[in-house]
Amino acid sequence: MTEITENMDPSRLVETRRLYQQIADRVRALIQRGDYPTGSRLPPERDLAHQLGVSRPSLREALIALEIEGSVEIRMGSGVYVCSRALRRPGLAVAMGESPAELMQARSAVEGAVASLASANVTREGLARVQEAIDAMREDIAQGRDVLDHDRQFHICIAEMSGNSVLVSLVGTLFDERRSPLASHMRNRLEAQPTWGAALAEHEQILRCLSLRDPLAAESAMRAHIRAAADRWVIS
CATH class of the missing domain: 1.20.120.530 (GntR ligand-binding domain-like)
Incomplete structure (x- = not known):
C-alpha cells in the first residue's frame, strides 16, 4: 500500500491507479453527472472507447470493474446499463487486481x-x-x-x-x-x-x-x- 506523506506530490498518487481504474473513474463521473441516468444504456463499447480515447480491452476491464461495484449491469447481447444508486459500492474499485x-x-x-x-x-x-x-x-x-x-x-x-x-x-x-x-x-x-x-x-x-x-x-x-x-x- 502506498504511504501518503505531507511531502508527497499528489500527481504521483494518481499514477498508482491502474489504467482500468482511471477509465472507470471517468465513466463513473459521467454517470454521477447525469449524462447517463439510472436504467439508461451506455453507448456501444466501440463508441464509448472512441469518446474516451482508450482501447476497447481497457474499457472492457473498466466496465467490468464498474459492474462488480454495482454501478452498471452488463447484459450479454444487449449492452451496459446504469444501475440504481442504491446498488453502487464504489469503494470496491481499489481492490480488484491487476489489469x-x-x-x-x-x-x-x-x-x-x-x-x-x-x-x-x-x-x-x-x-x-x-x-x-x-x-x-x-x-x-x-x-x-x-x-x-x-x-x-x-x-x-x-x-x-x-x-x-x-x-x-x-x-x-x-x-x-x-x-x-x-x-x-x-x-x-x-x-x-x-x-x-x-x-x-x-x-x-x-x-x-x-x-x-x-x-x-x-x-x-x-x-x-x-x-x-x-x-x-x-x-x-
Missing part, C-alpha cells in the same frame, strides 16, 4: 523464457508431472469442474523444470492474479468447456515441444498459448 490484459502480456514475456529454459533441463520425471497436469485438466473438463487448479499445476511444473526457484515463484504469482475479483469476473463470463478444450490442445503442443528439447519451439508454443488465452477471455 488482465497487462497480466497476460507479462505472463507471455516471463513464461516464454521459462519454457525455453525448461526445454534445456527436461527430465523424464518433469515431463511426467506436466503430463499428469494435462490428464487432470482433461478429466476436469469432462466432468464440468473448474480447471484452474490443474491449469496452474501445468505452468508451475514447467517452471520447476527451468531449475530457477525465483521463476517458479513469479509464474505462480502471475497466475494467481487470475483469481482476483476483476479477472475472475471476466473469466466466469467468457470461459467455458470449448475454450478450455482449446487450452488443453495448446498445453499438449507445449509438452510435445518440451519432449523434443527444442527451446525455440517451446518458447513459441508457450507464447502462442498465452496469446490465445488472452484472445479468449481478455481481448475478444
